[in-house]
């Protein structure tokens with residue numbers, strides 16, 4: 001599904017979010033600036049797609065010895081990420097986020113932007129993140145939420161009625177942009193997600209709403 005929308009993925013992201021997606025990636029990456037500016041920082045961006053979150057992490061890495069990897073299981077997405085990051089030290093790996101080809105306790109930071117929600121097993125995804133983090137390492141999961149109140153009503157109309165139609169027309173692929181609102185509905189609410197993080201071994205689990213809760217970041221420390 002993701003491979004089929006890869007050619008128009010960036011265009012649709014910016015169009016359908018009115019460019020707010022860029023602010024979300026930057027805000028999430030900025031919140032990890034202290035980790036990324038450490039010497040020899042090792043960061044992994046899961047479900048990296050075409051690499052925008054990964055590139056935002058790179059912007060926050062002050063020293064040139066930071067090792068930042070992007071992982072995705074869609075070859076087409078990674079090819080685009082590779083093109084966008086030519087000339088940088090970013091590295092890209094094709095792998096499944098539920099079974100990653102790394103030894104335990106390798107990373108200071110693991111992020112996932114708008115990808116974690118798609119995993120077939122959220123608890124297994126969290127356990128895999130916990131396995132790969134060094135003790136005291138942190139994870140940041142940026143994903144959609146569902147705002148309440150009047151904004152929530154307008155947002156749901158946009159998300160369920162307008163976005164699937166525009167997404168289908170521009171991507172010329174039927175399916176993925178109707179799947180998007182369904183996947184957000186399936187995603188646990190913030191309290192449940194925080195419980196799952198604690199059960200997977202994360203301390204200081206927190207959720208910070210972005211843009212009135214349309215998106216938000218889950219954060220936890222191993």
Ligand SMILES: C[S@@+](CC[C@H](N)C(=O)[O-])C[C@H]1O[C@@H](n2cnc3c(N)ncnc32)[C@H](O)[C@@H]1O
Pocket residue numbers: 002003013046047048049050051052053071072073074077095096097098112113114115116118119120
């Ligand atoms: C909505 S895109 C998000 C891409 C990017 N992080 C962003 O913020 O634009 C979700 C990405 O997750 C990837 N993905 C979904 N499930 C995955 C899995 N189990 N392992 C690796 N990548 C996965 C898809 O291929 C897709 O590129």
